[in-house]
Amino acid sequence: MRKKKKATFLQLLRSLFSNYCILKVKPSLSLFLLRYMRKFKVRNLGGNLILHSHLPPLNSNAYTRFVKEHLVGRTDGPSHAQIGLTNACPQNCQYCYNKNRRGTLMDTETIIRLIQDLKQMGAVWLGFTGGEPLLNKDLVRITESAGNDVALKLFTTGCTLTRELAKDLQKAGLQYVSISLDHWEEKTHDESRGFPGAFQTALRAIGLFKETTELHVSVSSVLSREMIHNGQVEEFLQFLIDLDVHEAWLSETKPSIGAYWNTHVLITEGDRKYLYDLQDRYNRENKITVNYLGHFEGKENFGCNAGHKMVYVDAFGEMSPCVFTPMTFGNVQEAPVRVLFSRMKQLFPSEESCFIHKNYPLFQKYMHGASIVTQEDSYAMMREVRFGPLARFSQLYYG
Secondary structure, three states: OHHHHHHHHHHHHHHHHOOHHHHHOOHHHHHHHHHHHOOOOOEEEOOEEEOOOOOOOOOOHHHHHHHHHHHHOOOOOOOEEEEEOOOOOOOOOOOOOOOOOOOOOOOHHHHHHHHHHHHHHOOOEEEEEOOOHHHOOOHHHHHHHOOOOOEEEEEEOOOOOOHHHHHHHHHHOOOEEEEEOOOOOHHHHHHHHOOOOHHHHHHHHHHHHHHHOOOEEEEEEEEOHHHHHOOOHHHHHHHHHHHOOOEEEEEEOOOOOHHHOOOOOOOOHHHHHHHHHHHHHHHHHOOOEEEEHHHHOOOOOOOEOEOOOEEEEOOOOEEEOOOOOOEOOOEOOOOOHHHHHHHHHOOOOOEOOOHHHHHHHHHHHHOOOOOOEOHHHHHHHHOOOOOOOOOHHHHHHHO
16 A cells, blocks of 8 residues: 555656646645645546646646646636536536526527637646536537547536547547536435436446546535435445546536525534545545545635636626626627727635635625526625635645
8 A cells, every 4th residue: 555655646746747837836835735636546547647637637738737827827817617508408417507597598609719718728637517518419529529638527417428429529639527416316416407317318428438438437426414414415425436537527406596595404524624624534535535625615714716717607608706706797799809808807816615615695685586687686796795815825826
């Protein structure tokens, strides 16, 4: 075990310092990153050295860009962005943050231009989401258009996936895929997704991606407070270990819609700390990579960067700070994404805790029964927001 850990550590060091620019990074920041990265096993998948699916592969052009443009160059643009490729979806998840949005869908050419604009602004990681992105008939073309200097992750339920499409997506440049699966019991998962057959669809998609590609395959899971309090998270993780997926991408239900504007269904700081410690323990055991959003975005690490280093553009072109915040700061079909992001970022300093979790009462005030806070009301709402202290990474980065 010690030899394996030493080999992993040496592999990590070689990967980090193969980017000579890392030597220009402040030593305290480099030490922070090394300590954080040591918590994960390095996987070699198709030549990609991967810690987890929220970071570019360590030996990729995207990671080199991250070092040069963000750690050294300190660009003002986002490092991470998610794009809705369609709002259509056969499933009807109880907690969906997108289901009732309306507008004029972005066409393929608009999406491709948006990707290039985001890259020019600094994005090194892109998440393709929806709706169900597999329903976008131009998904392969969109993926291919991104080029080889940005990490690409697909969030999908697996609906309509074929063996040929899985192969084509890898050939087009996709590196990460995350299949939605919230429970190890078929009936429970199908009910939460509002779609009979959702469980079997997910299992089939996992199998297809693992059998036909060398992609990094994870499961994206939304944990209920009930699962956490009933001690069922580890039972679920064992189920994922048995499925032989590479990563469990965990988050909890977010107060993005009215049904979750309730303290009784939201996790507490104690719950977050439990999941934080659980991630570290499982990653030490190397059975599966656990990647909990509240760990990555926790005060101990990178904090919440919604609207600061993260941006979300939904399928209709509306720009939000992240996928969980139902508000818009303008539409990329009507104004340049760079201008909209710059205006939004002025209102969003990074901080140590999740923006929507902390501020959902303001969404109750400003939603007015709609599915998203309007641009005008978003700016009005932000005048009432009070941000907390910076997370550890940001303290070092800005200090």
